[in-house]
Amino acid sequence: MPLNVNAVLPLLRGFIREDLGTGDLTASLLEGRPATGRYNLKTAGTVAGQQLPGLLYHLLGDDAAYTPEVQDGETVAAGTVLGTATGNMATILAAERLSLNLMQRMSGIATTTRTAVQTLADDHTQILDTRKTAPGLRVFDKYAVRCGGGLNHRMGLYDLAMLKDNHWHAVGSLTAAVQQLRTVLGPAKKIEVEVETDTELQAAIDAQVDIIMFDNQRPDVVRAWQPRVPAEIQTEISGGITLETLPDYAGTGADFLSLGFLTNRVVNLDIGFDLD
CATH class of the missing domain: 3.90.1170.20 (Quinolinate phosphoribosyl transferase, N-terminal domain)
Structure with a gap:
């Protein structure tokens, strides 16, 4: 692009x-x-x-x-x-x-993105950026990620709905939050859900969301969770990953791995x- x-x-x-x-x-x-x-x-x-x-x-x-x-x-x-x-x-x-x-x-x-892609060295899992960009510079920052061989996550709050714990706690449950969003958004917009526990993972699977984010999970947990996710649901790894720990996530089977440091520690x- x-x-x-x-x-x-x-x-x-x-x-x-x-x-x-x-x-x-x-x-x-x-x-x-x-x-x-x-x-x-x-x-x-x-x-x-x-x-x-x-x-x-x-x-x-x-x-x-x-x-x-x-x-x-x-x-x-x-x-x-x-x-x-x-x-x-x-x-x-x-x-x-x-x-x-x-x-x-x-x-x-x-340059950092190219290094991350080469360090992960995984033909399946693709490197994503995040919204942790400098205000006013997002279009430049995200274009630069693409130049380095990465992909862009959502550009803003408007092009993909991401449910975090604060969202569904306010509504009452993850399931209720997904149902309400589906009613409002219809099928045109994707819904991603951030999960941190086994119970949350199963609720996201049952709700048939579009993307499940394994948030702040060790590589062994990701490897245990990934086979449980139906093929039609994409998965993303995120949270606290560094260049040093990046190789540990190779071969997990996840579709995406997002890195905040690409744009917030330039x-x-x-x-x-x-x-x-």
Whole structure:
């Protein structure tokens, strides 16, 4: 799935307003001067965000251009030139920090996701992200996860119903909560239920939910629970998993494994920009 340009353009306009305010005070020194510069990867990793310099140049006046040298999702070595910027120096430098901030973060997420996929090394279980993203950056964060070989969990509270213990305790029972949601939502929206006990697992199976999340469960528990779940119900592992413990969950048979640290403990990839 490509980057949703229609979704990111309004966000980029807001970022430009935040950074430039009433105008770049040094732009008068640069306006009209032609320039060429290069985005350079200083640390090996997986690239994400290659559309952003060009989109920012477009919003800043459309008098500069960006030519990518590698594609999003590629894993490349330190020293690789990611792309070349040409055009009005004022525009190129006005977009420099914004583009680097986003590309460094996105590439860091993509790199961590690629590492997680390779560490799990399971052809069946797919890595998912979560809603633990930076406010305002979700569309960028989740795109970066896809660049790293992961999949997106729900984008927000609106595209999948997830029942946690707080929800069904308020209603009275897990079964009642699922029944009420089915009545309101109909068949168009999927329902996922988080379970932590054997009793909750059986109730979710009996309620014929779409997805069951094994929350905060050891690998041996997941291996014991998975065969009990009918084939038409998907399963997800979640909660407290690290890169160190990730291999323990390989071969459990679950469909998905979600990792909050992909987007809430981001280590930026080191990318620089230099004018020729």
